[in-house]
Amino acid sequence: MRKLCLILGDQLDRASPLFKDFDPQHDCLWMAEVTQEATHVWSHKQRIALFLAAMRHFAAELTVKQYPLHYLKLDQHHAASLGEALAQTLQTTSPAEVWLVRPGDYRVLLEIVATCKHYNTPLKLLSDTHFLSTPGEFRRWAGERKQLRMEYWYRELRKRYNILLEDGKQPIGGNWNYDSDNRKSFPKSGPTAVPAPPNFATDNITQEVIRLVNARFPDHPGTLDSLQWSVTPVQAQQALTRFLDEALPQFGDFQDAMWQHQPFLNHSLLASSLNLKLLNPLEVIRKAEERYWQHRAPLATVEGFIRQILGWREYVHGLYWQHMPDWYEWNALDAQHDLPxxxxxxxxxxxxxxxxxxxxxxxxxxxxxxxxxxxxxxxxxxxxxxxxxxxxxxxxxxxxxxxxxxxxxxxxxxxxxxxxxxxxxxxxxxxxxxxxxxxxxxxxxxxxxxxxxxxxxxxxxxxxxxxxxxxxxxxxxxxxxxxxxxxxxxxxxxxxxxxxxxxxxx
Ligand SMILES: Cc1cc2nc3c(=O)[nH]c(=O)nc-3n(C[C@H](O)[C@H](O)[C@H](O)COP(=O)(O)OP(=O)(O)OC[C@H]3O[C@@H](n4cnc5c(N)ncnc54)[C@H](O)[C@@H]3O)c2cc1C
Ligand code: SF4
CATH class of the missing domain: 1.10.579.10 (DNA Cyclobutane Dipyrimidine Photolyase, subunit A, domain 3)
Structure with a gap:
């Protein structure tokens, strides 16, 4: 085998750079479901089920497209961790190289690096093209500043991608940020016409995962009778359209408001699809921007939504990698109590x-x-x-x-x-x-x-x-x-x- 290409549970990107130069004659894709990813923190049953169901749907698609795929199912092997699962595969297949898009979790990165090193297999790390900026760009930008603020990174990216700009330079409407318009509370009568959240029928793959998670992790937090979260890019697109059509126009005004027995309000519910890479962030941003140009949603609301993804999402991604692993150590306010x-x-x-x-x-x-x-x-x-x-x-x-x-x-x-x-x-x-x-x-x-x-x-x-x-x-x-x-x-x-x-x- 020339290269073993690892796909992690939050890397279900159909446009992954792993597919570039992939040669099915000599290369193989690899995915693994392992207990440790559900237990290293005491994961909610729906979180476990979402990751597994989305992985299995991706695997099914890859199989239909006849990609060679080595897929380890949770109930069909004994490796507890990603490192152990990878070790088993390296022992049996001896690839010349392992390829991996940079993971979203420092712990996982260390584990894979250590395993490849142990088996003397070169590891090639590919840049994660799903993000709109790289950790290296963020580090360079941050290096020039005494104090970091999301707002300035956001403006850089607005200009780079030409989002909500006039003549490619100035912000539409004269302001970069309409945050002050996005903090209304509901009137006494409460929210009106809250759109229903997406509700996808669970197919056989998802139902099997639900049974597996309920059987394997019965004491984990949360309930799992069904799964309402998108597990495929098609569902994620449907969820995006629902949001743009039904919720976006009201999103901005009441972004910060809360109401008894209203868990979703006008929020997009898209974070899991973005984070599992079922949805592309730039596509989401462009589609939201289009709604402004079509006069279907006000500027403050569209800017407010775009700022969350182009601003906050990219900013926290940069900050995470800039300071790992120091983040784990910091406790500036010396907080010493246990979580109630x-x-x-x-x-x-x-x-x-x-x-x-x-x-x-x-x-x-x-x-x-x-x-x-x-x-x-x-x-x-x-x-x-x-x-x-x-x-x-x-x-x-x-x-x-x-x-x-x-x-x-x-x-x-x-x-x-x-x-x-x-x-x-x-x-x-x-x-x-x-x-x-x-x-x-x-x-x-x-x-x-x-x-x-x-x-x-x-x-x-x-x-x-x-x-x-x-x-x-x-x-x-x-x-x-x-x-x-x-x-x-x-x-x-x-x-x-x-x-x-x-x-x-x-
Ligand atoms: C303590 C804490 C923990 C959080 N943990 C997570 C997490 O594990 N995963 C996660 O995706 N977000 C996290 N967030 C950010 C934010 O709360 C969620 O992204 C958002 O609530 C998800 O719901 P939504 O998709 O309906 O988002 P919306 O309110 O509709 O916002 C649209 C999108 O903007 C992005 N976004 C919004 N705020 C942020 C932010 N602060 N940082 C990064 N992206 C943002 C998300 O992709 C989100 O889907 C956390 C925030 C706080 C304060
Ligand atoms: S504890 Fe009760 S009174 Fe205090 S903020 Fe919460 S809901 Fe309001």
Whole structure:
């Protein structure tokens, strides 16, 4: 064999550079389902099922196209990890080279590098052309700056790909960013005409995977009666069209809003398809842009959506690779508490957390503000060890792949990186949740109160956070006003908040 081409579970790219110069006479594709990918964090059943079902659909397509494929099914071999599975294949086939598109997970990269080295087989790493920028380009751009901000990387990429520009230079409408238009909450009556999420019929392949996952991983979090997530590029295209037609026009306005028993609202639900490479990000961006030019969606909404993919998605990808493996070590706020057990059950009196965690366990999904300003916010205010928060996020979302999950969790949501990713901690009291949702109306706590039997734990812990980190943030240009509000509280009030925070953690 000339080369063995590895395809990982999040590399189901039909346009992968692996297919260039692939010679079916001498080369072979390789895919493996291994237990460790489901257990190294305690993965949600739907996350495991989605990866396996999408891999098996891709394998079926490759077989129809008569590609030589070495596919190891979970229930048909005993290798626990990708390294062990690859070792078995290298022993039996002795390829001259192993080829691999750069993986999205540092741990996996190390494992494959070590295995190839052990078997003395050269490993060729190909650039991941699915992204719109490379880690090397990001590193060069970052190297010239004291402080990194997503906005400036986003502008670079807008210009490079000529997205929403006039004469190829200036942003349409005069502004690069319409974020301030994208933070509305719903009126008291709630959201109107929320589009139904995609719902694909499960075929035999997916049904077999569902049975396998329920049998092999019965104690893993989440439910798996059916699978609503796209497992093929065709389904991903249908999901994209549904989003563009039905949800995009409203997406921008209510991007940050939350509502009781509304898990999806106007969000695209496309992250898992993008991350498994069933959908191409540039295609998604161009199709969204087209809606603006066709006057079918307003500029602020289209720009807001494009910014998530061209801006945030590319930015976190660059940041992940720029700082691995240092990310694992950082704990800038010295957070030392364990993750509360209710993160795995949703069993808490705090309604906002019950809603966000409940839908996560049911669907493997919560939207950005639920992740950032409900589950992430609580963990940060509580002071949970960053790696435990990271492991939870990596486990429970169907779209979780480490390159995107880790910087979002450790950087944006927990400030464990001390501000490399975000200029300040994303902290707020329960009043933010009160403003952006109707969760508080259905909660036994009072978001305005920091002390007392009905005090909102978010509000108590918000003041407690400022109290604990007063010295650090007093002179911070964007946090100073919060600290000066803290300083208006009397010593008695501050003591009462500290005591209440202790009782919450107990
Ligand atoms: C603590 C935390 C953990 C997160 N973990 C993940 C993760 O494991 N996988 C993941 O894809 N996203 C993650 N995100 C980012 C974001 O929350 C999800 O991409 C989004 O909620 C997915 O839902 P959607 O497809 O409906 O997105 P939409 O709200 O419709 O947004 C459109 C697309 O933009 C991209 N996007 C939006 N925000 C971000 C962001 N901050 N970083 C990167 N891409 C973004 C996604 O591809 C998403 O599909 C995380 C955010 C936080 C705060
Ligand atoms: S009152 Fe506090 S705990 Fe209850 S839903 Fe509102 S923010 Fe969450």
């Amino acid at each position: 057990a209710f993160y795995w059950t949703g069993n808490t009196e705090m309604n906002c957390l019950r809603q966000a965690i409940g839908q996560t366990l049911q669907h493997g999904y919560a939207h950005h503000i639920q992740r950032l300003m409900v589950t992430g916010l609580f963990a940060q205010l509580y002071g949970v060890k960053p790696m435990q928060v990271h492991e939870w996020y990596l486990a429970v979302y169907v779209d979780a792949v480490e390159w995107v999950e880790l910087p979002n969790t450790l950087g944006m949501s927990q400030y464990a990186d001390g501000g490399r990713m975000a200029s300040k901690p994303y902290i707020a009291s329960g009043k933010y949740i009160q403003k952006m949702s109707n969760y508080c109306q259905h909660c036994r706590f009072n978001s305005a109160k920091a002390v007392g039997a009905d005090a909102c734990p978010f509000t108590t812990l918000f003041w407690d956070f400022l109290d604990r980190h007063e010295a650090r943030f007093a002179a911070h240009p964007r946090m100073g006003f919060m600290v000066s509000n803290l300083r208006k509280l009397s010593a008695t009030e501050r003591n009462a908040i500290r005591a209440q925070a202790v009782s919450i953690r107990a």
